[in-house]
Amino acid sequence: MKRVWKTGAMALALVSGGNAQAQLTDAERSAVLARLPADDGSDMADATRGKMAEIPGGVIRTSDGRTVWDASAFDFLKAETAPATVHPSLWRHARLNHIHGLFEIVPGKVWQLRGYDISVMTIISGRTGWIVIDPLLTEEAAAAAMQLAQAKIGKRPISAVLFSHSHADHFGGVGGIITADEVKKRKVPIVAPHGFAEEAVSENVLAGNAMTRRSAYMFGTALAPGAEGRVDNGLGTGLSIGTTGYMAPTMLIGPEGGLKTIDGVRFDFMDAAGTEAPAEFLFYLPDFKVLHTTEVSVKTLHNILTLRGAQVRDALRWSKIIDGALVKWGGEAEIQIASHNWPTWGQARVANYLENQRDAYRYVHDRTLARANAGMTLHEVADGIAEPSAQQAAYGARGYYGTINHNMKATYQRYYGWWDGVPANFNPLPPVAAGKGYVALAGGADKLLEAGRKAQGEGNHRWAAELLNHLVFADPANAAAKAALADSYEALGFAAESGTWRNYYLAGAATLRGTELPRKGSSTQSRSFISAIPTAEFFDALATRFAAERAGNMRARINFILPDTKETLGIMVNGDVEIPRYGTTLPDADATVTLNRKDFDGIVIGETDFPTLMKSGAMKIEGDSGLFLRWLMLHPPFDPAFAVVTP
Known part of the structure; x- marks a missing residue:
C-alpha cells in the first residue's frame, strides 16, 4: 500500500509497514531540482582542489582502538544522485562536505585539513614554524590531522595558534597539537579575539544541560x-568524539582589529564580535591574498538562533560585517577560506560569494522587520516568505544549517521577544493541558488520531504534526499516536534542505519509536576546559539547581575558601533563592568550607565527590557541617536525558 503525502511544495510517498518510510516522488524531485541554482561544477572543483593526502578511510582511532572519527560511515554520499529520502540540495552539499584530506591553498604557504571534524584547521607557514588556525573540536582529531599534515609538508614546531572565535569546535583540540608546557616554555602566542576567554568557557555553563540535550x-x-x-550538519559531516580542552589566549585582538605580524606573516584583522559568536574576528593575509571569513561567511546560511538554543544573534550587524569585509578586501582577495566547508578561488567569485552572504542576512533582518511592522506575528513573518535572490542565484547561502524560516523568527524574537502580541498567547496552557483540551474538543483520542491521519493523507504534515503532538502530550502511552507523529516527523525530515532540521525531525521520530538519544555529545570536557570556567560562574550554575520547593524556607550562610586559587565566595540561602557573592566571605557564616579549586574541578568532571574529599581531609568544614550537608543535598543534578518530544 502506498500513499502520496505532500509537504509544502514537496510530495512524499509513504510506504506502509514497519517503520514508515517517506520518499520524494520522481515528479517532485524534478520540481525541486528545477528551482535550485544551476550547478556549474565550480564547488566540486573548489572542494577537491589542491588535495595532497588523506587519512586512510578517514578513520581516526585512539591508541586503545576507540573511534574518534569515521568518515567512511558516510561513504554512501559518493553516489551522485540523491536517494528519495534526502533533499537533492542537501545531498549535494553533504557530498562536498564529505571530501576529506590535506589541501594546499597557496603553494608552499597555506594548507587546510578538512573533513576530520565539523570544523576546518588551517596551517600557515611562518618564519619559524607552523601557524595553526582553529585546531578542531577534540584533541584526538587535531593530533591525527596534524600528523597527516606534517607527513606531507614537513615537521616544524608550532609557532602560533589562532582561535578565530569562542566556540569549542575551533579551540577544543589545541592540546592535540601543542602542550601547555611547550606554549609556556617557547612563549608561543595563542591569539584570540577580545572577550574570548569569558565567552569560550561560559556560553553554555548556565544553560548547558538543556543545550546539550x-x-x-x-x-x-x-x-x-x-x-x-x-x-550532514550543514557546517560539516559531523562532530568528532574525543576530548575538548582549552588554553588561555596570550594575545588578544581588540575591537579596532588592524595589521599584526605573527611569526613573520602579516594578518589584517577585522572585529566580528556579536555576529556568529560573541567573540570573533575575520582576517586577511595580504601577502597571499587570502581572506579567512571564520564562521561569519561559510557555505551555508548560518543560525541567528540555533536549534540547540543560544542567545539570539544580530542579523543586521552580521550583514554589515560581511559588507565591511567586501568593501575592504573584496577587490583584491583571490581566495576565500573559512572555519567550515571549502574555499572559493578567483577575485570575482570571492566578491560574488560575499555579496550573496551579505544579502541573505540582510534579507532575514529587513524582511522580518518589514513584516512585523506590517502587523505579522512571530509565526507569520516567515510563513510563505519568498526565497531570497541570494539563495536562488547560488548554493553558498542556502539553508543547510540555519534557515530563512527560523532565522526570521529569531530576528523577530530579538526585537519583540517571545510573545506575538496576541492576548490569547500571552499565557497559553502548557503542552499537556492543551493536549488534553484538544483531545476533548476532537471528541476523544481516536477522533484526534483520525484527524491527524486525515491531514497526513492530504499531505499536510505540518498540521498533522500539530494535531498528533497534542495527542502525544495528552496521552504519551498512546502507541498509535506516537507512531503516527513519528511518520509525519520522518516525512518532514526527509523533505528538509537543512541538515539540522532533518536531524531534529528524524531524531524526534526515532525517540517516538523507542530509540533513546544518548546523553553525551561529541566530546568530553577536559580538566583544562573545566578549570578555565570562572569560579563565580560555577556557583551561579550551582544556584540554578537549588531545589527551592524542598528547602523548607531554609536560611543559611556558607563560605567557600579555595586556597590554591586564593578565591573566596559566600553563599546566602534565603528561603527559595540562593545568592552567591564572589570575592568575599560572610561574617555571620553558619559553615566555612575549605577545598582547593582543583578538587572542586575534580567533582565537576566526576573524578571525586564531596564525601570522598571530606574523608581524605582534602576538604574541611568549620561550623555547622550538618547544615552544609543539608544544603548540599538540595542541589540534585539535572536529568541529562529529559523528554523533548514527549511530556
Whole structure:
C-alpha cells in the first residue's frame, strides 16, 4: 500500500509497514531540482582542489582502538544522485562536505585539513614554524590531522595558534597539537579575539544541560549515518568524539582589529564580535591574498538562533560585517577560506560569494522587520516568505544549517521577544493541558488520531504534526499516536534542505519509536576546559539547581575558601533563592568550607565527590557541617536525558 503525502511544495510517498518510510516522488524531485541554482561544477572543483593526502578511510582511532572519527560511515554520499529520502540540495552539499584530506591553498604557504571534524584547521607557514588556525573540536582529531599534515609538508614546531572565535569546535583540540608546557616554555602566542576567554568557557555553563540535550537532536547523534538517517550538519559531516580542552589566549585582538605580524606573516584583522559568536574576528593575509571569513561567511546560511538554543544573534550587524569585509578586501582577495566547508578561488567569485552572504542576512533582518511592522506575528513573518535572490542565484547561502524560516523568527524574537502580541498567547496552557483540551474538543483520542491521519493523507504534515503532538502530550502511552507523529516527523525530515532540521525531525521520530538519544555529545570536557570556567560562574550554575520547593524556607550562610586559587565566595540561602557573592566571605557564616579549586574541578568532571574529599581531609568544614550537608543535598543534578518530544 502506498500513499502520496505532500509537504509544502514537496510530495512524499509513504510506504506502509514497519517503520514508515517517506520518499520524494520522481515528479517532485524534478520540481525541486528545477528551482535550485544551476550547478556549474565550480564547488566540486573548489572542494577537491589542491588535495595532497588523506587519512586512510578517514578513520581516526585512539591508541586503545576507540573511534574518534569515521568518515567512511558516510561513504554512501559518493553516489551522485540523491536517494528519495534526502533533499537533492542537501545531498549535494553533504557530498562536498564529505571530501576529506590535506589541501594546499597557496603553494608552499597555506594548507587546510578538512573533513576530520565539523570544523576546518588551517596551517600557515611562518618564519619559524607552523601557524595553526582553529585546531578542531577534540584533541584526538587535531593530533591525527596534524600528523597527516606534517607527513606531507614537513615537521616544524608550532609557532602560533589562532582561535578565530569562542566556540569549542575551533579551540577544543589545541592540546592535540601543542602542550601547555611547550606554549609556556617557547612563549608561543595563542591569539584570540577580545572577550574570548569569558565567552569560550561560559556560553553554555548556565544553560548547558538543556543545550546539550537539544544538541543531541540538532546534530542527530543517535541517528545512524545513511540515506534514511544522518547525512550532514550543514557546517560539516559531523562532530568528532574525543576530548575538548582549552588554553588561555596570550594575545588578544581588540575591537579596532588592524595589521599584526605573527611569526613573520602579516594578518589584517577585522572585529566580528556579536555576529556568529560573541567573540570573533575575520582576517586577511595580504601577502597571499587570502581572506579567512571564520564562521561569519561559510557555505551555508548560518543560525541567528540555533536549534540547540543560544542567545539570539544580530542579523543586521552580521550583514554589515560581511559588507565591511567586501568593501575592504573584496577587490583584491583571490581566495576565500573559512572555519567550515571549502574555499572559493578567483577575485570575482570571492566578491560574488560575499555579496550573496551579505544579502541573505540582510534579507532575514529587513524582511522580518518589514513584516512585523506590517502587523505579522512571530509565526507569520516567515510563513510563505519568498526565497531570497541570494539563495536562488547560488548554493553558498542556502539553508543547510540555519534557515530563512527560523532565522526570521529569531530576528523577530530579538526585537519583540517571545510573545506575538496576541492576548490569547500571552499565557497559553502548557503542552499537556492543551493536549488534553484538544483531545476533548476532537471528541476523544481516536477522533484526534483520525484527524491527524486525515491531514497526513492530504499531505499536510505540518498540521498533522500539530494535531498528533497534542495527542502525544495528552496521552504519551498512546502507541498509535506516537507512531503516527513519528511518520509525519520522518516525512518532514526527509523533505528538509537543512541538515539540522532533518536531524531534529528524524531524531524526534526515532525517540517516538523507542530509540533513546544518548546523553553525551561529541566530546568530553577536559580538566583544562573545566578549570578555565570562572569560579563565580560555577556557583551561579550551582544556584540554578537549588531545589527551592524542598528547602523548607531554609536560611543559611556558607563560605567557600579555595586556597590554591586564593578565591573566596559566600553563599546566602534565603528561603527559595540562593545568592552567591564572589570575592568575599560572610561574617555571620553558619559553615566555612575549605577545598582547593582543583578538587572542586575534580567533582565537576566526576573524578571525586564531596564525601570522598571530606574523608581524605582534602576538604574541611568549620561550623555547622550538618547544615552544609543539608544544603548540599538540595542541589540534585539535572536529568541529562529529559523528554523533548514527549511530556
